[in-house]
Amino acid sequence: MIDDLVRRAQAGEADAFGQILAHHYDQIYRTAYKWCGDKADAEDVTQDVCVKLGSAIGSFDGRARFSSWLYRVVLNSVRDLQRARARRVRHVDALAQVSAHQTPPDQEASATASQLWKAVRTLPENQRxxxxxVYAEELSHAAAARIMACREATVSWYVHEARKTLKGLL
Structure with a gap:
């Protein structure tokens, strides 16, 4: 179904493009939020991805699953936001802030999870x-490798190194 919608959207069919956005909007937002950690930034990235997708969908060649390709588009938009913010605001890690709008059911567990994800966002890019x-999106190492355009063993190594770093930080 999605392959047919993609082909139709690539051919310029607006209805097919709208269906793709409707189907993947929540995935785009969730992914952006997990990377940014801030509701407003995630909304900005989501909007940016929806706009970019109009022209980028033509470059989708079908070698990977559409959802894997879309993850890459979202990650690139997140990185664009991070670079733009870094240029404007020095010495401030605005992307590591936890959204003030969260109302956790269990304050202690939420504080620990927030602290963990805040630490994850400080990791080097590939480890993060x-x-x-692997952990937030619950993808296999093989699926993560396809998205990151590297080998599965490399993803395993990044996760291993991240665990060591996080153990030291926490």
Whole structure:
């Protein structure tokens, strides 16, 4: 179904493109939120991805699953946001802030989880991406490797290194 929608959207059919956005909007937002950790930033990234997708969908060649390709588009938009913010605001890690709008059911567990994800966002880019794909998105190492355009063993190594670093941080 999604392959047919993609082909139709690539051919310029607006209805097919709208269906793709409707089907994947929540995935785009959730992924952006997990990477950004901030509701407003996630909304900005989601909007940016929806706009970019209009022209980027033509570059989708079908070698990977559409959802894997879409993850890459979202990650690139998150990185664009991070680079833009870094240029404007020095010495401030605005992406590591936890959204003030969260109302956790269990304050202690939520504080621990927030602290953990805040620490994850400070990891080097490849380690952070591997951890978020494997643990936050619950993807296999093989699926994460396809998204990150590297070998499965490399993803395993990134996760291993991230665990060692996080153990030291926490």
């Amino acid at each position: 991406d591997a951890v978020l794909l």
